[in-house]
Amino acid sequence: MSGENLNLWSLFKKGDKDAFLKIYHSNYEILYSYGFKISGNSDLTRDVIQEIFADLWEKKSTVADVVHIKAYLLKYLRRALLTKITAEKKSQGLNTNEENLFEVSISPEDLLIKNQISKEQERKILDALAQLSPRQREIIYLKFFDELDYQAIQDITSLNYQSLRNTLHKALQSLRKILAIQIIFFLLIINRL
Amino acid sequence: MDYSKYSIGDFFMDESFQDFARGTNPEAIKLWTDIIKQFPEKEEDILEAKKLIQSISLNKVKIDPKQFEEDETKIKEFLNKQEKIEHKQVQFVNWSTIKIAASITVFMVLAALFYQYFSEVKTEENTEKQTIAFIEKNVPKGQKLTLFLEDGTKVKINSNSTLKFPAHFNTDKREIFLEGEAFFEVKRDTSRPFIIQSKNIATTVLGTSFNISAYPENPLVKVAVVTGKVKVEDTNNTKTGNNHAVSLLPEEMATFSSSSGDLKKSNYSSIKEIGWSDGIIYFENTPLSEIIEMLENWYGVEIKSDNKVNTREIYTGTFKDESLENVLNALKERAKFHYSINNSKVNIYGL
Incomplete structure (x- = not known):
């Protein structure tokens, strides 16, 4: 896959519009989904996606060689959104600690097993996810939404391997605690999945 | 690996285990099904870790096609504006070896035109009791053809090649026949494997993109994988060794030699094998x-x-x-x- 990616990226760097549009097409959905999840703002996300692609095209001849295009773009988007949101919160005199900048809300529609579980179970899972820190939710989002590997998540979030594992592990502990009681019912129901 | 010491957390964190729990990767499913058999005492932990992963797995956000169209138009307008600024500089690809300055000839491929242009032969074949109507597409030299099959699979057929496929796929498999070369982007459907018969080689996939080159005049059949997982089988079983079949992952290629009957796996150069499709x-x-x-x-x-x-x-x-x-x-x-x-x-x- 990276062979193809490398080829696409080098074509884009040489000014190939088709290659550039192909990169745009194949990453738009994931970029929008992720951007919208972490910012909670659809218009802002769409604007920032346009900006980063315009930016890329203007800098095409000097931009780095990229193997994992998706992770590169997600990181780019994350940084751009962070800058915008920080500026906005500062102007409103709000806390701009990075940990609290992103909200990462997860709704019932997001759950893959929505149709296999009861409303009650659905509420419990969402509660459990809501009680995690925004950073934990973001990592869960990257890991279990887009199936990115640990290396890519490290690149995007700038966490090192150990803190990434620790964060995910802590998330797991709290999830288990919250879901412990109903996990038995749960087992019976989705065992057939 | 000694999985008897694995905790729920260890399973949860293991990337191949995550693939197994989400059921996205057949290799991971096989691996972990075997592990459960080997370590029955861990079955309960494995099931709990699996449920945890399933419970927090998320759907993709549905994007309104109108929104995408709007944004795509914006980026295209931006590109057109940029082009004027750049004084219509002619861009050309110059990889290291030969440098040629030349103008670009634009290939306009109109699928609709091709539909009328290319001969469309319907033949009937008897398979046991039922009759299946086959459609045959011949792409002559100097042409290429992109088409979509009934299931949404995209096929880009290279020059001097023929693709034969049923008007309607069966309920249990999607089988087609290729002579020559084509690039496939197979729509995922785990209940109906997609099988391409070419020369003595059967290529089986669930949903991936890859290239097959099987020209009658070339003794080599090559299957190069871009995404997903692909199984390549020698249907003649000419050799009694254990290489009737190989499994391929992205960046891997199988080469079958019809003269020696050898089926080999290797890496490939993307531009060399599938550059034609671009x-x-x-x-x-x-x-x-x-x-x-x-x-x-x-x-x-x-x-x-x-x-x-x-x-x-x-x-x-x-x-x-x-x-x-x-x-x-x-x-x-x-x-x-x-x-x-x-x-x-x-x-x-x-x-």
Whole structure:
């Protein structure tokens, strides 16, 4: 896959519009989904996606060689959104600690097993996810939404391997605690999945 | 690995285990099903870790097509504006080996036109009791064709190739026949594997993208995988060894030699094997005789060379969306020839 990616990226760097549009097409959905999840703002996300692609095209001849295009773009988007949101919160005199900048809300529609579980179970899972820190939710989002590997998540979030594992592990502990009681019912129901 | 010491957390964190829990990767499913058999005492932990992962797995956000169209238009408008600013500089691909300055010929492929243009032959074949209507697409030299099958699979067929497929797929499998070369982007459908029969080789997938090259005149059949997982089988079982079948992952290629019956797995160069689907002609240390064959196929012409041309000399080069003249102009300096083009006949005279 990276062979193809490398080829696409080098074509884009040489000014190939088709290659550039192909990169745009194949990453738009994931970029929008992720951007919208972490910012909670659809218009802002769409604007920032346009900006980063315009930016890329203007800098095409000097931009780095990229193997994992998706992770590169997600990181780019994350940084751009962070800058915008920080500026906005500062102007409103709000806390701009990075940990609290992103909200990462997860709704019932997001759950893959929505149709296999009861409303009650659905509420419990969402509660459990809501009680995690925004950073934990973001990592869960990257890991279990887009199936990115640990290396890519490290690149995007700038966490090192150990803190990434620790964060995910802590998330797991709290999830288990919250879901412990109903996990038995749960087992019976989705065992057939 | 000793999984008897694995905790729920260890399972949860293991990337191959995550693939297993989400059921996205057949290899992971097989691996972990075996592990559960080997470590029955861990079954409960494994099930809990699996449920945890399933409970927090998320759907993709549905994007309104209108929103995407709007944003796409914006980025295209931006590109057009930029192009004017850049004074319409002609861009061309110049990979290291041969540098050619030339204008770009634009390939406009209109699927609708192709539909009428290419011969569409319906044949009937008896398979046991039921009759299946097959559609046959012949793509002549000098042409390429992109088409979508009933299930949404996209096939880009290279020059001088034939694809035969049923008007309606079966409920248990999607089977088609290829002679020549094509690039596939198979729509995922785990309940109906997609099978491509070419020469003695059957390629089976659930949903991926890959290239198959199986020209009758070439003794080698090549299957190169871009995404997903692909199984390649020698249907003749000519050899009694254990290489009737290989499994391929991205960046891997299977090469089947119809003369020796060998089925081998290796890595491949993406531009070399599937560059054609992006309009790229690529050759590396290739004798002129083979380059001439490639050009005949690509442009749909007949090329004759006189005996003063050394067709055994080897060359390396890359061309994207170039006209035949530009390719020949680049070659004639190095291979030392003159040429003349008369309709679809090309004559090459050595110096």
